Amino acid sequence: MTPSSDRTVLASIGYRLAEADVVAAQRAHLNRLFSVPYRWHSVLPLFYALGQMMVPFRVRELLRDKRVLQQEWQVELSEAGLRAFTAGRDVHVPWSDYIDYWEDDRVILLYRQKAQYQVIPVAAANPDFLKVLHRKLAASPRD
Numbered sequence: 001m002t003p004s005s006d007r008t009v010l011a012s013i014g015y016r017l018a019e020a021d022v023v024a025a026q027r028a029h030l031n032r033l034f035s036v037p038y039r040w041h042s043v044l045p046l047f048y049a050l051g052q053m054m055v056p057f058r059v060r061e062l063l064r065d066k067r068v069l070q071q072e073w074q075v076e077l078s079e080a081g082l083r084a085f086t087a088g089r090d091v092h093v094p095w096s097d098y099i100d101y102w103e104d105d106r107v108i109l110l111y112r113q114k115a116q117y118q119v120i121p122v123a124a125a126n127p128d129f130l131k132v133l134h135r136k137l138a139a140s141p142r143d
Helices: 019-033 044-065 127-139
Strands: 011-016 072-077 081-085 090-094 100-103 107-113 116-121
Touching: 011 116, 011 127, 019 100, 019 107, 019 116, 072 127
Parallel strands: none
Antiparallel strands: 011 072, 072 081, 081 090, 100 107, 107 116
16 A cells, blocks of 8 residues: 555654653643633742642653653654654644644644643754644644
8 A cells, every 4th residue: 555645754753752851841831831821810820830840750750650651752744744653652643633732942742632742852853854843733723
């Protein structure tokens, strides 16, 4: 079976998430959550500070419990979507399934739900990969 033209790989990378990447992802997720305007402005700094302090402990627990986070991942970008695969998993996500994304200098978080995201370490991504990823995310409709 030959792949259709929309499944042709435009860019790809491989990486293994380090503890520092997962900490950066959790902190970026908190930053995204607290960037949304809320009514309780007086208590938000306290929740934000507590969340940031708990991140390293939560990350160690995640890495211990979720072996899939410890595996080597390959990510391919095509016109149809993003394919992420490792030895035991192969997931293809159409661009239209992503509802949002968040990026900082360490990680890119691709959201399929408000609290469910895929992590791509910026350090693992080459310029061509980032260019294609940004182009495809910009072209995808968001809620």
